[in-house]
Amino acid sequence: MARVAFIEKTGGPEVIQWHDVELPPPAKGEVWMRNTAVGLNYIDTYHRSGVYPVDMPSGLGSEAAGVVMAVGEGVTGFAPGDRVGTFGPSRGAYATERNVPAKDLFKLPDMLDDRTAAAMLLKGTTAEFLVERCAKIQAGQTVLVHAAAGGVGHILVGWLKAIGATVIASVGSEDKAERTRKAGADHVILHKSEDIAARVREITDGKGVPIVLDGVGGATWNASLDSAARRGLIVSYGNAGGVVDGVNIGVLARKGSLFVTRPTLFDYYVTSEERQAGIARMFAMLDSGAITPEIGQTFALEDAAEAHRAVESGETWGSTLLLP
Secondary structure, eight states: OEEEEEBSSOSSGGGOEEEEEOOOOOOTTEEEEEEEEEEEOHHHHHHHHTSSOOOSSBOOOOEEEEEEEEEOTTOOSOOTTOEEEEOOSSOOOSBSEEEEEGGGEEEOOTTSOHHHHHHHHHHHHHHHIIIIIISOOOTTOEEEETTTTBHHHHHHHHHHHHTTOEEEEEESSHHHHHHHHHHTOSEEEETTTSOHHHHHHHHTTTOOEEEEEESSOGGGHHHHHHHEEEEEEEEEOOOTTOOOOOOOHHHHHHTTSOEEEOOOGGGTSOSHHHHHHHHHHHHHHHHHTSOOOOEEEEEEGGGHHHHHHHHHTTOOOBEEEEEO
16 A cells, blocks of 8 residues: 545645555556655645646656656656656655556666655756756856755755856855855845845946746745846746746846746656756756755655645755655
């Protein structure tokens, strides 16, 4: 019997319910995967709360590391005992074990332990597509990273430094500021006590930054607009601080002919070739030491509701893991 989380309605963390489920044998094209570590990502709270609508009832979570128990008809490239990881797009990772589409899985390299993989896969590929496919950031450019002490933000800082960019990081506390400096940030802004845009202009001699990577959303939208240089690009990739509504294109003109995009990972990882290239690039950056995951806290798998509360209240740092 597997222990599996479901939601039957949207709402707060209390809507997460756990059930015993007898798994059928993996169907054609599926792999039976036993989870050893599950990654919690902010997008999980969007699915739970209804910010991103999902069909009900629904599983939660897309990121996990584990081991293959059995394979279904037609599955090649995987065998029982293989260490594997997934970052979606299928949901249902909040489980002790489940059947997963084989196309969503890939083998984990020996140098990557299960907990690091679960802390890294979705966040690392998110950093890869944001930096290299979406914003196409180049050496010498200056980039503002909001929520730089979070799971994705921490990886972004290391990635950007590795390619030769200058990083201005926005964080919420001095403790997070210190960790972000150690990750390589050139400048750190404490957004609770400093005006982000004013500090960005001061750091850049009034020019602003050519690229803003904003995983916060509504709470930082005006700061992002005011921090961007003429013809700058704002990449709004998350809603941790509320949804950005009613984007006024006239404001983009007045702020300096700005560009704005709201990307999602799986519009950049559509084909198997795109997925494999992104994963390979992430593993190469990890192997070189350019990026390092920070596992800030762990929770028991069935304490997922408590973990959601901690993440949404801003009490966490780095990556959060759920452990079966």
